[in-house]
Amino acid sequence: MKKLLHTAAVVAALLSTPTWAQTAAVKVEGAWARASVQGQKATGAFMRLTAKDGARLVRAESPAAGLTEVHEMKMEGDIMKMRAVPALDLPAGKTVELKPGGYHVMLLDLKAPLAKDTEVPITLVFQDAKGVESKLNLTVPVGTAAPGGAAAPAMQHKH
Numbered sequence: 001m002k003k004l005l006h007t008a009a010v011v012a013a014l015l016s017t018p019t020w021a022q023t024a025a026v027k028v029e030g031a032w033a034r035a036s037v038q039g040q041k042a043t044g045a046f047m048r049l050t051a052k053d054g055a056r057l058v059r060a061e062s063p064a065a066g067l068t069e070v071h072e073m074k075m076e077g078d079i080m081k082m083r084a085v086p087a088l089d090l091p092a093g094k095t096v097e098l099k100p101g102g103y104h105v106m107l108l109d110l111k112a113p114l115a116k117d118t119e120v121p122i123t124l125v126f127q128d129a130k131g132v133e134s135k136l137n138l139t140v141p142v143g144t145a146a147p148g149g150a151a152a153p154a155m156q157h158k159h
Helices: 002-015
Strands: 026-034 043-051 057-061 065-077 079-084 089-092 095-098 104-110 118-129 133-143
Touching: 026 065, 043 057, 043 118, 057 065, 089 095, 089 118, 104 118
Parallel strands: 026 133
Antiparallel strands: 026 043, 043 095, 043 104, 057 089, 057 118, 065 079, 065 104, 118 133
16 A cells, blocks of 8 residues: 555646756757647747756757657737747846747648647757757647746747
8 A cells, every 4th residue: 555655646746747848958848739620721839948058959859740840939020920940049047938929849741730738749959059959859749828928929920
């Protein structure tokens, strides 16, 4: 019985772990991906990244999408434009937020809809100051809003 209680306590601790991952180089917090519907071919993933010693997010990968890119949304005149960026700088010790309407991971050519309350695997690839690449594998919850937050506005995907 004592062993069973210990096992239950360990499982409960693991299940209550926040949805972030950490390597020595980059900490990821609050990661989530927006749910999609049948026929929708793209969606976004959002999170906060903090690089201990500075790094660059050079690419993202996901088996759920035919193409995964790091994107930026910004106003150009009166028009909001979205475009892929070759890399996203992560200054040492500063948190960079990937959020709707700003930088985000774009999952394009979805192989199937991302249903609310499921998870999607995403791999982030970072490069340190010496050019050494490291990968961080995430399992990101899918929802209509950030965990614990209000629903985010829908993304308009226009290049």
